[in-house]
Amino acid sequence: MRFFFYFMALVLPMAAMQLAGCAATPARSDSGSTTACEGPRPQVCTMIYAPVCAAHSDGSRQTHASACNACADDTALSFESGACDEEHAP
Numbered sequence: 001m002r003f004f005f006y007f008m009a010l011v012l013p014m015a016a017m018q019l020a021g022c023a024a025t026p027a028r029s030d031s032g033s034t035t036a037c038e039g040p041r042p043q044v045c046t047m048i049y050a051p052v053c054a055a056h057s058d059g060s061r062q063t064h065a066s067a068c069n070a071c072a073d074d075t076a077l078s079f080e081s082g083a084c085d086e087e088h089a090p
Contacts, residue, residue: 036078037071045069053084 037054045068054070055061055078063083064070070079 034078034080035067037076041074042068042072045072050081051083052079052081054079 034055045066048066050066051063052067052070053061054064054073054076056073056075057077058075061084064073064076064079067079070076
C-alpha cells in the first residue's frame, strides 16, 4: 500500500505539469480579431483542425492547422481565426 501512495505522489504532480503546458496555448478567437503569440511557445499541440492565418516576422502570412501550431512556430507573431486568403499566401 505504501508503494501505491508513493507512486501516486510522484505521478500526479508530473501529470499536472504536463497538462499545465496545454494552458500556455492561446485561445482560439472566433471574432476575427488578431491574437498575439506570446511565450512560452507550445511544444506539443493536439490534432484538432481549426485553421488560423498567422503573421510571421518576415511579413508573410501562412495558414496553420490551429492556433497552437501557429504559435509553436518561432517566427509567428500573431494569428487570426480562419485560413489565409490566397493573396496573402507565400
